[in-house]
Amino acid sequence: MKNYNVNEKGYYGEFGGAYIPEMLYPNVEELRQNYLKVMAEPEFQKEFDQLLKDYVGRPSPLYFAKRLSEKYNTKIYLKREDLNHTGAHKINNTIGQILMAKRLGKHRIIAETGAGQHGVATATVCALMGLECIVYMGEIDIKRQAPNVARMKMLGATVVPALSGSRTLKDATNEAIRDWINNPVDTHYIIGSAIGPHPYPDMVTKFQSVISEEIKWQLKEQEGRENPDYVVACIGGGSNAAGTYYHFLHETDVNIIAVEAAGLGVDSGESAATSVLGKEGIIHGCKTLLMQTNDGQITEPYSISAGLDYPGVGPMHAHLCKTGRAEFMAITDDEAMKAGLKLCELEGIIPAIESSHALAIFEQKSFKPDDVVVLSLSGRGDKDLENYIDYFKI
């Protein structure tokens, strides 16, 4: 049977690895040598589980969406990551990484953020643990995402503007890497998705795998079986998806659907559908599928959803795509926005626009009436209210 997990060298098939500047090697190597050992410590597991329960509010419900299911004539369950503290799945990872940082003796945390969601999740856990927090953010993004900047500041983080290049996520990432090179001993870099040099994609996936661990017993309780027929998740870098798929990767009766943002359309030049438009390349320290020009320059991605507006996918997903283990679908801005509003009307849940992309697949693909489809509702829509208002002229 094929292996969909990372191998010892840090690869998923041909994707992954650690393509980093020499000066970063000691930091990444320290993490690589320790992460599995630390995660296996009973004390670590106990503290992680306790915080997920009492601070994040886990387990998140697995909710049978009755009216949505009736509309699409299949059985749809929503994994309610939107009900987590701070409103999305990202907190699962930042809790795990802050505990890892403490075990490694680090007392200074850095992160990069685009839309600000990962910055807020990082600032949150730094406040929780009383650690210094520096978040790098493109100057343009700081202007665009004022509420999240305010949240980070209230939580005690220092937000440092990245002033180079296009002054967005890519430039913030460069600044964070520069900081880490200059502060190798006392600093941990919290990456926010299943991306980056090995061991980050695997570590983030394992912290997020609590999602599919819960789905298994929750589905057993409600349907009498652990395995759904389909698991569905949206993909930016791929952390909520990795967590949702993890315990089903090698269960061949479970179909995996990955949903990317098509933006204004896959062929419009304004898109983030990496599986269609991407080629093998190196971004953020790993080899993966990446949207790039013929001479290897990274193409600016576009999506109405800030969390899916990323030019690559994590290496696990590149491998799932290449091997055909996962079916990739691309959803446009319009399709996502309509699906988001539909969930409001049918279930009384306002989803994050990222999650709305996953919800939109039911308009494109039909399922059998007795199929069980579990969909990761990765986040809540409060942060997107302005976007919804503009779009629907509410």
Ligand SMILES: *Cc1c(COP(=O)(O)O)cnc(C)c1O
């Ligand atoms: C950040 C974000 C995503 C995309 O990130 P992944 O790492 O691909 O999961 C999806 N949904 C929400 C709500 C987010 O905040």
